Amino acid sequence: MRPRNLGDAASLGKWVVCCGWPYVNVNPHLGTLTQLLSADIYARYLRAKGEDVLFVSGSDEHGAPIEVEALKRKIPPRQLASQNHQLIKRLLKAFKIDFDNYTRTESPVHKKFVRDFYARVEQNGYVHSQTVVLPYCENDKRFLPDRFIEGECPYCHYPGARGDQCDNCGRLLEPTDLINSHCVICGQKPVLKESRHWFFDLPKLSRKLAAYIEGNANLPENARNFSMSWIREGLKPRSLTRDISWGIPAPFAGAEGKTLYVWMEAVLGYVSATKEWCEKSGHPALWKAYWQEPGSRNIHFIGKDNITFHTIIFPGLLEAAEQGYQLPWQVSSTEYVLFEGQKFSKSRGIGILMEEAIELEDSEYWRYALTSLRPEQKDANFTWEEFERKVNTELNDVVGNYVHRTLSFVQTHFGGRVPTYDRSNENYEKIAETLRRETDAVDTSFSQFRLREAIDQVVNIARSGNRFLNETEPWKTYKQSQKEAGQIVGLSVQIAGTVGVLLQPFLPITSSKILKAVAKKKQLGWNIAGTFFIKSGTRISPLDPLFHKVVSTGLRDRLTKLRSIETSEVQV
Numbered sequence: 001m002r003p004r005n006l007g008d009a010a011s012l013g014k015w016v017v018c019c020g021w022p023y024v025n026v027n028p029h030l031g032t033l034t035q036l037l038s039a040d041i042y043a044r045y046l047r048a049k050g051e052d053v054l055f056v057s058g059s060d061e062h063g064a065p066i067e068v069e070a071l072k073r074k075i076p077p078r079q080l081a082s083q084n085h086q087l088i089k090r091l092l093k094a095f096k097i098d099f100d101n102y103t104r105t106e107s108p109v110h111k112k113f114v115r116d117f118y119a120r121v122e123q124n125g126y127v128h129s130q131t132v133v134l135p136y137c138e139n140d141k142r143f144l145p146d147r148f149i150e151g152e153c154p155y156c157h158y159p160g161a162r163g164d165q166c167d168n169c170g171r172l173l174e175p176t177d178l179i180n181s182h183c184v185i186c187g188q189k190p191v192l193k194e195s196r197h198w199f200f201d202l203p204k205l206s207r208k209l210a211a212y213i214e215g216n217a218n219l220p221e222n223a224r225n226f227s228m229s230w231i232r233e234g235l236k237p238r239s240l241t242r243d244i245s246w247g248i249p250a251p252f253a254g255a256e257g258k259t260l261y262v263w264m265e266a267v268l269g270y271v272s273a274t275k276e277w278c279e280k281s282g283h284p285a286l287w288k289a290y291w292q293e294p295g296s297r298n299i300h301f302i303g304k305d306n307i308t309f310h311t312i313i314f315p316g317l318l319e320a321a322e323q324g325y326q327l328p329w330q331v332s333s334t335e336y337v338l339f340e341g342q343k344f345s346k347s348r349g350i351g352i353l354m355e356e357a358i359e360l361e362d363s364e365y366w367r368y369a370l371t372s373l374r375p376e377q378k379d380a381n382f383t384w385e386e387f388e389r390k391v392n393t394e395l396n397d398v399v400g401n402y403v404h405r406t407l408s409f410v411q412t413h414f415g416g417r418v419p420t421y422d423r424s425n426e427n428y429e430k431i432a433e434t435l436r437r438e439t440d441a442v443d444t445s446f447s448q449f450r451l452r453e454a455i456d457q458v459v460n461i462a463r464s465g466n467r468f469l470n471e472t473e474p475w476k477t478y479k480q481s482q483k484e485a486g487q488i489v490g491l492s493v494q495i496a497g498t499v500g501v502l503l504q505p506f507l508p509i510t511s512s513k514i515l516k517a518v519a520k521k522k523q524l525g526w527n528i529a530g531t532f533f534i535k536s537g538t539r540i541s542p543l544d545p546l547f548h549k550v551v552s553t554g555l556r557d558r559l560t561k562l563r564s565i566e567t568s569e570v571q572v
């Protein structure tokens with residue numbers, strides 16, 4: 001277990017940091033990484049501040065897409081899910097996404113939690129059943145929900161629309177909406193057959209949910225407006241069950257052979273993953289403190305297409321359990337990341353997969369570029385040229401160069417010890433004031449969940465450090481007065497130290513290199529940022545250059561080469 005309470009701030013309470021769970025039929029791309037990364041940065045920030053935080057997630061494994069894919073490959077769904085779960089775990093490690101618990105929806109803790117939860121929700125009167133007419137394949141002897149059926153979209157007439165959605169026009173569909181539909185397993189035309197299904201009575205919670213949304217000042221304006229208009233239009237019961245085998249058996253009386261709809265069970269993983277962490281760490285009842293204790297907070301980093309799931313459906317479920325759950329305190333949604341002006345699409349080869357990205361460049365470069373491109377107000381456009389510009393002119397020239405030139409100067413001119421600096425220097429108060437102000441600005445951006453702005457501000461601190469060195473020119477002053485040059489360099493080291501502390505949530509490897517050099521520590525508490533914490537006389541360890549420059553054309557070529565190797569391997 002990690003050391004808790006690293007920082008020196010008075011703890012505000014318990015936090016659970018959540019992000020959308022990676023679905024195991026998709027090989028995750030940079031858009032997915034943006035969500036994971038946002039949550040990771042926030043969790044690291046809270047930890048550095050000394051908050052009591054759990055960062056949990058897991059692989060979302062059940063449902064028709066996996067069962068269909070497994071049938072096609074003639075392997076059990078669990079085998080397919082496990083393979084992809086392992087791939088995602090490797091990628092999380094490579095990008096330094098530091099979960100306290102990364103689990104999976106096949107975890108026994110999750111399955112039991114979900115069944116108990118829904119049994120309770122049913123007991124509380126929020127579940128009812130109804131007979132519905134659904135497509136059924138007489139050849140395969142099974143109902144055809146979601147991706148088990150394909151046909152023509154009734155709206156745009158795209159021929160390959162699926163039972164849950166049309167990929168061409170994006171509309172959500174019911175299996176019976178499709179024109180000329182067929183079973184995806186055998187291709188035969190289905191018949192219609194009655195089946196009993198269970199539903200979550202969301203409309204019953206309309207007033208409570210409206211009060212929650214209107215009363216939660218943290219929710220961003222767009223999320224609030226969008227959710228309230230949903231409620232005003234009238235909430236509808238949500239389907240809870242499916243006639244498929246790959247999922248969690250529904251706990252309702254008479255629902256034998258049916259499983260819970262994947263969306264409606266995976267979302268409870270936020271709670272069950274916390275519970276699993278608490279069990280593993282020997283405090284099985286502690287999870288309630290993270291989810292039900294007044295003052296505990298759960299916060300969510302998601303894409304904009306998932307807002308109502310986190311402002312209405314998930315809070316609705318928590319309310320229906322009637323166990324005093326704290327509803328989402330913050331739902332930070334982002335717009336889309338485009339790749340060279342287009343939406344990511346694996347089938348069309350648009351975008352970069354996480355596993356390709358890590359082959360091309362170290363995680364720190366991706367963490368930097370994606371955070372500083374985070375689509376907070378509008379869609380962001382990733383291009384190789386923009387990646388090159390950000391890495392070369394911001395990360396390398398500003399941050400890397402500033403820290404390296406300062407610490408190298410200590411090595412070459414002051415025998416590796418921080419020279420004497422004190423208030424007698426005219427720059428002392430000015431630097432102290434700048435550091436305090438800039439550090440406060442970073443905190444303000446974090447409190448508003450503006451991570452892009454926060455990382456820009458850290459770069460700005462390094463930029464002001466470069467400006468300070470260029471104006472004071474200690475390499476010239478040194479020739480007349482070593483003492484005077486020492487004052488400048490001593491102050492400059494303080495700026496580098498604060499940059500090291502503030503980079504911790506964003507660039508964990510870089511920040512730990514800086515902090516090891518100036519303080520012999522891999523991590524430091526957040527509240528030390530903005531102070532002059534590196535005393536005169538401190539021995540500074542030598543530090544290699546932090547970054548290298550990249551070339552956009554070279555990266556593009558290497559990606560093409562990587563893909564041609566992958567393709568030839570597949571053909572073999």
Ligand SMILES: [Zn+2]
Pocket residue numbers: 153154155156157158161166167168169170171
């Ligand atoms: Zn369509």
Ligand SMILES: [Zn+2]
Pocket residue numbers: 137138139140183184185186187188
């Ligand atoms: Zn069939």
